[in-house]
Amino acid sequence: MKPVLVLALAALAGPSFAAGRFEAAPTVSAQAEGGSAGVIRAAMDIAAPPAVVWKVLSDCANAARYMPKLLSCKTLERDPAGKWDVREHRLEGNAFKPVMRNVFRTTLEPPHRLAFRRTGGDWKRSDGEWRLTAIPGGTHVTYELHVAVDAPVPASLVRGAVAKGMPASMRALRKEALAQAQRS
Numbered sequence: 001m002k003p004v005l006v007l008a009l010a011a012l013a014g015p016s017f018a019a020g021r022f023e024a025a026p027t028v029s030a031q032a033e034g035g036s037a038g039v040i041r042a043a044m045d046i047a048a049p050p051a052v053v054w055k056v057l058s059d060c061a062n063a064a065r066y067m068p069k070l071l072s073c074k075t076l077e078r079d080p081a082g083k084w085d086v087r088e089h090r091l092e093g094n095a096f097k098p099v100m101r102n103v104f105r106t107t108l109e110p111p112h113r114l115a116f117r118r119t120g121g122d123w124k125r126s127d128g129e130w131r132l133t134a135i136p137g138g139t140h141v142t143y144e145l146h147v148a149v150d151a152p153v154p155a156s157l158v159r160g161a162v163a164k165g166m167p168a169s170m171r172a173l174r175k176e177a178l179a180q181a182q183r184s
Contacts, residue, residue, distance in 0.1 A: 075087055084105060084108060122151075130142070141173070
């Protein structure tokens with residue numbers, strides 16, 4: 001069904017249909033992307049405005065609240081104009097590498113887009129973006145990650161592990177955004 005038709009039907013159905021949309025489980029997909037790489041995509045709706053969701057997404061100090069495997073987020077460098085920064089994530093790894101380090105540059109386009117591109121660390125590739133789109137009653141959130149690790153690990157395992165963690169991460173982002181909206 002086309003997105004415009006879905007929104008039109010939601011408007012006709014009334015608030016209960018729209019409210020259900022904000023409680024729906026996130027959608028997540030993972031596909032191979034040449035060689036050892038993969039792409040993970042996720043999406044969901046949050047009953048909070050984009051500015052509120054943005055505040056949660058861009059807060060490095062509290063990123064572990066919506067990234068369950070994140071051990072720490074540290075800002076290494078910041079553009080004085082606020083258009084970009086460089087961050088370091090330390091994440092739970094595996095038995096062979098208990099802590100994975102990812103350094104990346106973010107491009108900040110508040111409150112609509114946070115893009116990131118790997119600049120160092122243990123990943124071979126970690127590029128993607130968060131997009132926030134205003135919808136009636138809230139925000140449609142999409143996430144896309146192009147990923148590959150710099151280790152002799154099958155790409156399907158990497159894709160599977162990242163995709164497996166995305167629903168919990170997306171639900172935690174929703175929870176944080178709703179809590180932030182309550183405080184605002």
